[in-house]
Amino acid sequence: MPDVVRSGWQRAPSGLYVPKRDDIPGASSSYEQEGLKYTRRQTLAALTGVVVSLLALIGSGVALFYTAKAWEGQQTLNKQQIELNRVTQDRERRVYSSRVALWATIGTDFSSIKPAGVDVHIQNRSPVPLRRMRLLVPLESGRVAEARIEDVPPCVVRRMRIAPPGGERFAVASEQWLGYTPVTLEFEETGRSWRLDDGGLTATGADVTSHVDQLLLAAPVESPVGDCGEGA
Numbered sequence: 001m002p003d004v005v006r007s008g009w010q011r012a013p014s015g016l017y018v019p020k021r022d023d024i025p026g027a028s029s030s031y032e033q034e035g036l037k038y039t040r041r042q043t044l045a046a047l048t049g050v051v052v053s054l055l056a057l058i059g060s061g062v063a064l065f066y067t068a069k070a071w072e073g074q075q076t077l078n079k080q081q082i083e084l085n086r087v088t089q090d091r092e093r094r095v096y097s098s099r100v101a102l103w104a105t106i107g108t109d110f111s112s113i114k115p116a117g118v119d120v121h122i123q124n125r126s127p128v129p130l131r132r133m134r135l136l137v138p139l140e141s142g143r144v145a146e147a148r149i150e151d152v153p154p155c156v157v158r159r160m161r162i163a164p165p166g167g168e169r170f171a172v173a174s175e176q177w178l179g180y181t182p183v184t185l186e187f188e189e190t191g192r193s194w195r196l197d198d199g200g201l202t203a204t205g206a207d208v209t210s211h212v213d214q215l216l217l218a219a220p221v222e223s224p225v226g227d228c229g230e231g232a
Contacts, residue, residue, distance in 0.1 A: 096126035097194045097201055099228075102185045107161055114218050117163030118170070120183055124152045125228045128189050134208065135215060136184040138171040139164055147215035152187075155228035163216040 101123040110116040118137075124130050130152040137145050145165055152158050162183070164170050173182060182198040186208060193204045 093192065093203070094201065096128050096189045097187075097192065097196075099125040100130060100185075100187065100189075100194075100196060100201075101125070102183065102196050104183050114161055115163035115216055117161050117216070118183070119159055120162050121157060121159050122149075122152055122185060123157040123225060124154060125225055126189065127154050127228070129153050130187045130189055132186075132188040132193075134186045135162060136186065136211070137162065137164070137215060139213060140169040140171050142171075143168075143213050144211045145213035145215045146211040147217050149217065149220075153222075155225055156222050157225050158220060158222045160220040161218045163218070165213045165216070168213065 102121070104118045104120045107114075107117050107119050120135065122130075122133075133149045133152065135147045135149060139145055145168070147162060149160070184195065184197040186193070186195050186204065188194070188206075193206050195202050195204045
């Protein structure tokens, strides 16, 4: 039988050729086969979409993680920059006051014009004068005695003897080897007010509390100091 004719026939178990039928058990029509293929393609496309969506979600999570880390890093950098600016500004404010030093020693000599007491040294290594200066020393009675002193010029160290008011004694320091409570110096430079004591240098306001008890001052002596000025 020619192939063109045979294509529309099928061989029965008896050996005879009979017309093909789409409803033979176990056989499927061409429409069913196309539908099955279409369903498979849809399923594959759906699975592909799920995988793509899952990958996109994972990518979004990773991007979100790195974005959060970047934001956290930027916040840390901002805080460090703010702290650096604060330190820089504080250093600029202290450019002159940080060159002021104060120390005291027990006086080893005394006379009718030089009372027994403590020799205070005020060193100004800045290129600006120190103004509105005041020394403060606690007394044994619990009060505080003060002494206002003249301006200290630039590049000078001034030494002077201080003594407590009559009938008073300096308070004893917690550090027994000092023999007295450390002296406090208040001063002003270029419009800024400062307080210098054994705890270091701190900025203060222009207003101060006056004390009734006055320290005795004697024998002020000034001498120049090296390593002084803007570039020191």
